[in-house]
Amino acid sequence: MVISEAENFGFVQNSLHLKFYLKYHIMSVHIAAKKGEIAKTVLQPGDPLRAKYIADNFLNEVKLVSQTRNIFYYTGIYKGKEISVGASGMGIPSIGIYSFELFTEYEVDTIIRIGTCGAYTSDLKLFDLLNVENSASESTYAKHAWGIEGELIKNQGNAFGLINETAKALSLDIQPTNIHTSDIFYRKEEGIPAIATKYNCSAVEMEAFALFANAQYLGKNAATILTVSDIIPTREQISADQREKALKPMIELALETALQF
Numbered sequence: 001m002v003i004s005e006a007e008n009f010g011f012v013q014n015s016l017h018l019k020f021y022l023k024y025h026i027m028s029v030h031i032a033a034k035k036g037e038i039a040k041t042v043l044q045p046g047d048p049l050r051a052k053y054i055a056d057n058f059l060n061e062v063k064l065v066s067q068t069r070n071i072f073y074y075t076g077i078y079k080g081k082e083i084s085v086g087a088s089g090m091g092i093p094s095i096g097i098y099s100f101e102l103f104t105e106y107e108v109d110t111i112i113r114i115g116t117c118g119a120y121t122s123d124l125k126l127f128d129l130l131n132v133e134n135s136a137s138e139s140t141y142a143k144h145a146w147g148i149e150g151e152l153i154k155n156q157g158n159a160f161g162l163i164n165e166t167a168k169a170l171s172l173d174i175q176p177t178n179i180h181t182s183d184i185f186y187r188k189e190e191g192i193p194a195i196a197t198k199y200n201c202s203a204v205e206m207e208a209f210a211l212f213a214n215a216q217y218l219g220k221n222a223a224t225i226l227t228v229s230d231i232i233p234t235r236e237q238i239s240a241d242q243r244e245k246a247l248k249p250m251i252e253l254a255l256e257t258a259l260q261f
């Protein structure tokens with residue numbers, strides 16, 4: 001059933017209908033969870049199956065709260081705290097949609113993206129952990145969505161600092177760094193794109209810029225933790241079967257950080 005804005009308002013005002021409305025109709029365009037089914041802190045990998053892996057292996061009392069487009073969202077308990085985990089999909093447009101709906105429709109306060117990246121330098125090694133300080137991008141997303149000018153957007157709020165502190169407490173090495181958020185995975189030219197050199201970006205991924213832009217516009221917390229999965233100059237890669245185990249320290253770091261919100 002499609003409900004117009006005006007009818008929506010009517011339902012909310014009329015308490016007889018409120019229960020019905022809450023049960024069946026408060027969900028967002030791309031996430032089917034009802035209001036209240038998503039925690040205030042969300043871990044966001046790119047891949048829906050990674051979200052499932054985290055839910056299955058790290059959370060208790062797990063509930064699958066959305067599977068629209070096979071982009072799974074789960075809510076469960078980690079060490080007594082309610083946490084949600086759900087995918088962003090790949091690229092700026094996709095994380096732009098999911099993170100916006102989480103922040104605005106579900107009153108999420110903090111999103112920690114947990115992803116992989118390609119290192120631009122062989123100073124980084126496979127499995128290294130990065131905490132993104134700033135994202136540089138050629139993308140016009142921030143400008144056209146929110147009027148945010150400039151090629152560089154900072155992580156938002158206190159999540160970045162808490163990740164560094166939590167890593168220290170867990171004796172995990174993590175490097176604060178600028179990264180390049182690119183719209184392009186395959187390209188003609190080899191070599192490091194100019195924007196990455198300009199902003200001293202050690203690695204490339206495809207989502208952080210839009211997450212940070214949404215959070216900046218909405219006044220929310222957003223951080224991005226990355227595991228190096230590729231070394232671009234040497235073409236080294238984490239193999240498919242190494243990936244699951246390789247991401248464990250990043251998942252634990254994100255979950256332990258989430259306990260502090």
Ligand code: HPA
Pocket residue numbers: 116117118119182184185204205206229230232
């Ligand atoms: N490019 C963009 N995103 C990535 C890469 C890459 O090489 N590796 C992992 N995520």
